[in-house]
Amino acid sequence: MNEFDLIARLAGALPADPSVIAGIGDDCAVLDVGLPDRWLLFKTDAVVEGVHFTTNAKPEQVGHKALARALSDIAAMAGTPTHALITLALPSKYDVGFVEEIYRGLNSLAARHAVAIVGGETTTNPDRMLLSIALLGWVAKDKCVRRSGAKVGDALFVTGELGGSLAGRHLEFEPRLAEARWLARNFSIHSMMDLSDGVAGDLRHILKAGGVGAELLTTTVPVSRAAKARARQGNAAKSPLLAALTDGEDFELLLTIASADAVRLLDAWKQEFPALKLSCIGKITSGSGITLRDHHGARPLNVQGYTHFA
């Protein structure tokens, strides 16, 4: 039983509440707290030594990554992050300088996105470090983009390049907050999420939530240089394309939009974000699951997304 199955099973036992616009199963919880035009976004995310980072990672990078992952979930709903609490679980004997480096990474990223770190706690996790972020944000009620909402015929887009993140990018990525808000402000985005487990895994959430399928055009998938390099080294178990679809930890945006808006989106994006790729990688279909199409024809993509290495 994987995380998604388990959460879904446990969620079945949870009582409903009219203030909960979205709960388990979307990137963030979306809450109506009585503000006229806004919903509150609420998210937690944890990184664990040996699971989400190795002991080779610099503490500043660990702090950055922990917060960036949570920020990426706020981005996935086109929200604006505001306040964070930090839970730092450390071996009993820790070096204060090490903790200060973690906070340097946290503080620097928080400052760039105007997030106030308003507290937290340190506790003991004797065998390894664990860093959990609780994050609040808000989103305009008419701009909130959810995982559900993909429609048959939608064009499927992804920001940036995919794959090979574990070579380094996963410790340094910038969450796509400005890009997501720009998208929601200027276009009718039907569905969106951030990519943490790879398109092969994450896209299935959009498909399931929308009751639809997807066809990916393999030649349009933006394969990162890191994914290609890994394949060239000859010891890779995956092709560059498969790496791009399954490596995980990309933290790019995956979104669908009416195909009639696709060209206007690509043109406007190039003006607004000339340094960041936006790729149309396929379309939403009336089927189910993911189909790969290349010059050989179409075949189902049966691999799943990334699962962490512990």
Place this chain on the structure above:
Amino acid sequence: MNEFDLIARLAGALPADPSVIAGIGDDCAVLDVGLPDRWLLFKTDAVVEGVHFTTNAKPEQVGHKALARALSDIAAMAGTPTHALITLALPSKYDVGFVEEIYRGLNSLAARHAVAIVGGETTTNPDRMLLSIALLGWVAKDKCVRRSGAKVGDALFVTGELGGSLAGRHLEFEPRLAEARWLARNFSIHSMMDLSDGVAGDLRHILKAGGVGAELLTTTVPVSRAAKARARQGNAAKSPLLAALTDGEDFELLLTIASADAVRLLDAWKQEFPALKLSCIGKITSGSGITLRDHHGARPLNVQGYTHFA
């Protein structure tokens, strides 16, 4: 360097934000999110296997304790909890039934206090279980009780009985949410917090925040039966009084109120909560630190509160 010193040191580096009414150093973060009459409360709290509970604890109790601790912090500000996210970090091979038992404890307590569990995540913590709760709540702006605000001459009160919690109560306690709201609604509470590390440790936060001292009358400290039993067994390193002041994990309310209101409070409390003790254990003084007074005279209390056993 202990947790409090460390958080204070790191807090010095954090940017200020006008939406932050209270940040690091109070029971919860208090946030102004634009609601006319209310502030948002935001809190995280984690429990770790071998630190906050042993493997002998039933999973249902672990779930209960984790949420109850966070609820107790909302109570400490006279707030009302609303929404929770659950972070469950588990060894790679876990039993789904075990996780369901944890959720049974969480759900039961959440339902009693109308808290909606709106999501969370499971992640891997290979060596031991860690359960972290992120909790939201609200408090009326004119009823929010903070740690600061104790005034010279205030009477010092504590709910329930103190000490010996690790004999079992720490896994089963009920957070004092209704009691705290009743206090704030009916009396001008000058300062309040929940007792997690024992009066000998926690009272110092109220004293430091208010720039005051306190004198405890030893005969008035409500020593629990568990603390007395432990002392009677002869193998206790502490007297029952010292156990009551330093055992920790009581999760009772510690509060100060003008001495002129003390008798009216005691009378009204007996009417409202006949089954729960409320004790006046001393007074706020113009000095600093904690003084113990008994029939031998007065002496400073130099011991600190509880620190966890890992």
